[in-house]
Amino acid sequence: MTSETVPATPSQRAFSVVAEELFLQQRRVDPFGHRLHAWLAAVWCFLACSPTSFLELGILPVGICFLIRLPRHIRTDGRLLHLPTIWFALAWIAWIWASLSWSSNASIGIEEAGAARFAFALVLLWPVLDRRTLLIKALLLGFLAANVAQAFHAIGTAFNIESITFPRMPHRNSGWWQPVVGGTMLTAGLGLHLPAMLTGKGRVRVIGFLGVLLCIVGVIATGSRGAWLASASLCVIALVWGLTRRGWPRVSWGHLPLIGALGVVLAVGGYKTLWPTLSERGRAGIVEVRRAITDKDYTSDTGARILMAQMAIDALVQKPLNGIGAGSFKGWGRGHLADLGREKEARLIPDHAHNTFLHVAATTGVVGVVLFGGLIILSVRGGFWTPRASADETDARAKIAGYEAGPVFGLIGLVLASPFIVIQVDAQPSAMLWILIVLCLRGRPAEVSAPS
Incomplete structure (x- = not known):
C-alpha cells in the first residue's frame, strides 16, 4: 500500500477532465435534483x-430519484463503463447467476445471488460521487447510531430495563445487529476512523480518535472473536501506513502524561466492563479449537466453522473450475459427509461456509475467486487514489489522508473480517461492501467545494 497515488497516464488524465466536465454540467442543469x-x-x-x-x-x-433524474445524468453514468472495477463487478455477479444452472438447490442459490442487489449502489451513487464527503459523514453517523444502540443495550442489561435491550446472549452486546454481523460492521467503521486519527489535524484528528475508541469498544462488546482479530490486524496495517507517510503528525513528549492518564482510565474501565467478555470468549475459543483438532468435536461454534472450511476446500478440490454452484453448499456438504460415514456431523453444515473466500471458491470455483478477488484488489487500489482536481500534474500525486482515506480502510476491515463471515451474502455487510466499493472507485470525480 502506498500513501501516494500512481502518476496518471495521458488517457487517465483525459478521462478525469471529461468526467469532471460532465459532473459540472449535471450540477448546472439540475442543481436542485443533484x-x-x-x-x-x-x-x-x-x-x-x-x-x-x-x-x-x-x-x-x-432509486426513484435516480430514475426521475436519468435524463440529467445519463451521460455522466456512461463514464462508469470506462472503469475496470465495474467490469469485474458485472462479471462476478453474472458468474454467480450463471452458477445456478449447475446448482443443486436453485432456490437457496437465488437468495444468495440476490444479495448482489446492493451492487446497484454502483449506479445509484455514482451521479453524486462528487459529494463523497457527505456520504462518508452519513456512514460515520450511522455507525455512531449503532454504538448508541449498544449503549442502550448495556444500560438496559445493567438495570433490567427490557424495553431498551435486544435479545442477546450474556456478554454479547451488538446492539440491533447479530453479534458476528455487528463485529464485522464495526470493523469497517473502525477503518473509516483510523486514517483520520493517524493523519488528520485538529478537530478531525480528535473525532477520529473518539471514533476509533467507540468502534474498538463496540467490537469487543460484540464478543465476535473473528472481528477482534480483524480489528487488531486493521490497526496494525493502518499504523504502518501512517508511519510510512511523510509529514505524519507525531505525538510530542508533552502529550505523554495525558496519554498515560487516558490509558489508565481506559484500562480500569475496560477491566470492569469488557474484560468478562474478552476472557470468557477467549478461553472458550481456545477450548473449542483444541476439541475440534484433537477430539474431532465440531459441535461448538468454532468447531463447526472448521468443519465448514474443510467442506469448502473439498468442494473446490472436486470442482475447481466452476464450483458446486450458488446455493449448493449445504446440500453438497451434508451429502459429502454422509458419503464419508459422518452423518452426525452433517447437520452442522448451514447454507454457507461462514468464510467469504472459501465460500466463493466452493460455489463458483477458481473463476469466481479470480473475479471477486480482482474486484477487491481494484477497489483497494482505487481507494488510495485521489481525484485530479486541476490540470496541475502535482494533483495526480496528492496524498490521501484523513476521512478521505476512510473508505479504503473500511473496505480492508471488511476483507480482514471475511474469514469469519460471508460478507457478500449477509445483508448489512453486503450493502456496506458495495457502498465502500463505490466510494473507492478509481476515476471518481473530484469533491465539490460548494456545500450540498
Whole structure:
C-alpha cells in the first residue's frame, strides 16, 4: 500500500477532465435534483448501519430519484463503463447467476445471488460521487447510531430495563445487529476512523480518535472473536501506513502524561466492563479449537466453522473450475459427509461456509475467486487514489489522508473480517461492501467545494 497515488497516464488524465466536465454540467442543469439525490444517498448510507428493514427500504427513494433524474445524468453514468472495477463487478455477479444452472438447490442459490442487489449502489451513487464527503459523514453517523444502540443495550442489561435491550446472549452486546454481523460492521467503521486519527489535524484528528475508541469498544462488546482479530490486524496495517507517510503528525513528549492518564482510565474501565467478555470468549475459543483438532468435536461454534472450511476446500478440490454452484453448499456438504460415514456431523453444515473466500471458491470455483478477488484488489487500489482536481500534474500525486482515506480502510476491515463471515451474502455487510466499493472507485470525480 502506498500513501501516494500512481502518476496518471495521458488517457487517465483525459478521462478525469471529461468526467469532471460532465459532473459540472449535471450540477448546472439540475442543481436542485443533484442536491436532493445527494441527500437521499446520504440517508441511505446512514441507514446502511441500521436494521435490515430500514436498509432495504432506504434504497428505494434513491432509486426513484435516480430514475426521475436519468435524463440529467445519463451521460455522466456512461463514464462508469470506462472503469475496470465495474467490469469485474458485472462479471462476478453474472458468474454467480450463471452458477445456478449447475446448482443443486436453485432456490437457496437465488437468495444468495440476490444479495448482489446492493451492487446497484454502483449506479445509484455514482451521479453524486462528487459529494463523497457527505456520504462518508452519513456512514460515520450511522455507525455512531449503532454504538448508541449498544449503549442502550448495556444500560438496559445493567438495570433490567427490557424495553431498551435486544435479545442477546450474556456478554454479547451488538446492539440491533447479530453479534458476528455487528463485529464485522464495526470493523469497517473502525477503518473509516483510523486514517483520520493517524493523519488528520485538529478537530478531525480528535473525532477520529473518539471514533476509533467507540468502534474498538463496540467490537469487543460484540464478543465476535473473528472481528477482534480483524480489528487488531486493521490497526496494525493502518499504523504502518501512517508511519510510512511523510509529514505524519507525531505525538510530542508533552502529550505523554495525558496519554498515560487516558490509558489508565481506559484500562480500569475496560477491566470492569469488557474484560468478562474478552476472557470468557477467549478461553472458550481456545477450548473449542483444541476439541475440534484433537477430539474431532465440531459441535461448538468454532468447531463447526472448521468443519465448514474443510467442506469448502473439498468442494473446490472436486470442482475447481466452476464450483458446486450458488446455493449448493449445504446440500453438497451434508451429502459429502454422509458419503464419508459422518452423518452426525452433517447437520452442522448451514447454507454457507461462514468464510467469504472459501465460500466463493466452493460455489463458483477458481473463476469466481479470480473475479471477486480482482474486484477487491481494484477497489483497494482505487481507494488510495485521489481525484485530479486541476490540470496541475502535482494533483495526480496528492496524498490521501484523513476521512478521505476512510473508505479504503473500511473496505480492508471488511476483507480482514471475511474469514469469519460471508460478507457478500449477509445483508448489512453486503450493502456496506458495495457502498465502500463505490466510494473507492478509481476515476471518481473530484469533491465539490460548494456545500450540498
